Amino acid sequence: MSSYIATQRSRGTESDEQVLARAVADLVRRTHFPVAFGGLEHDDAIHVTSIVGARTRSLEGLVVQASRGLGGRALVEKRPRLALDYRSSRTITHDYDRHVLGEGIATLFAVPVLVSGRARGVIYCGSWAEAAVGDVVARPAFAVADELSSELRIREEVERRLKLSTPAGEASALAPAAREELRETYAELRSVAASVDDPLVRERLQRVEQRLAALTSSETDAAADLDVKLSPREIDVLACAALGSTNAEIATALSLREGTVKSYLQSAMAKLDASTRHAAVARARRAGILP
Template identity: 80%
Template sequence: MGAQSSVSNAVVDADARALDRAVADLVRRTRFPVAFGGLAQDDAIHVTSIHGARTHSLDGLVVKASRGLGGRAFVERRPRLALDYRSARSITHDYDRAVLGEGIATLFAVPVLVGDRARGVIYCGSWAGAAVGDVVARSAFAVADELSRELQIREEVQRRLALAPRPEDGTQMPAAAREELRQTYAELRSIAAVVDDPGLRTRLDRLERRLAALSNDTAEPALDLDVKLSPREVDVLACAALGSTNAEIAATLELREGTVKSYLQSAMAKLDASTRHAAVATARRAGLLP
């Protein structure tokens, strides 16, 4: 029970840190002076991250589903805007003390969606009335999308790690569990391959290394191979390891089929392998793939 609680707390802390990075990014990218946000707990949004505020009015804010601007955005799973928050008639005013206490005039709330679930809400606001044009809206949507992608990836990784047995007696991981980890690794790389944000890519890379390390318990002796594959070569090999064709790999990684073939050939040459299957086997023994 204690170990499970520690893991759960670590996941919650990691999600909170991801949210805080997103809220800080919201201020930078929208140029709105104040931003805040929270993740859902028990059908309410608990605001844990605030950037740019001049007061402490927003501290500890808990927004119930369907209440206020954020509560509506959360329930409806779509953005909500109050150009003049004080006089807005389309929302309840349960949280006027917090919002107006900070002096916010214009408030924009964007839900963070993971699949078909709302996981939280991020807000950006202005102390004076301000238009929310395409630049602000696109920037806010992009931040919400990046946060939702990170939360989704972490959820999937945690789900699969929870299913994977953790032998403590030196026995080898069951084949089904190992294959599940390999599929997760390939999916993670395919998502990371189309992420432009350097910080998010770095965090995804850490998750990839964790998965690879967890599955590296094979009884077969490891190869001491001084080979460095490019990120794209690892991407295509990870997909090839699942039996994907060049066309399928191209679609997954948003590459041209000829480009996929070139990366595979390059990886095979570096690994001194005559086939893609041999390249995958060598990469696994060298610790380059799970």
């Protein structure tokens, strides 16, 4: 692995647990349930690492085995599970009563976090009194789980391609195939970010994009002195063009009109002082705008 990649991973790069913690905090805010907690799956068990709103320390260190308790069932069945009256529920095992009832939770709602069909974890929201769980609670809880799932999926894909980019024992320079993988990932992230409404999620995706673009910075011509400012949409379109996509294909990928794509390309070409899209891509790479 190149020293650059190692440095980037050590500089404020969030762990999966930190991403989960933000989602759990968001769960309380959006569902209005007083307590929420969650954990990621490791070795067929949910390791609870984030707790928000608890009045006791009963939930700390909780590890839920697959198929056990409410969360264990949600993990295995890959669907939400509800215990309206947790203490008297007959549909779950009560392996974790000491933790759940110790916190005084009466109603508990567990939602699995699915990434590419695999349960990566479970997030819970609970109430100290029996509380109905209708659309007002369920919809935002599902939304939080979906957003967390999307971010974990993107992180997994980025890490997979980063590992491919510099196999052990090779020089830090990216091999041609790895470089193309990197560029495809970058274009895909630009497309995903363009469709996300949440400004915080978009900001996090942009940081990942910058990280990917910087991976090839050592291979770019630092002396090019290209002081160019492209708009986000111009970069979106140019990133797709870099993969050889036609205007029609770019329009489909970015949900734009073909004429709009052409306008963005022409604007980017003008700013980069390039007569063709290929020249624009090359100059954008030298400027460190594209990987």
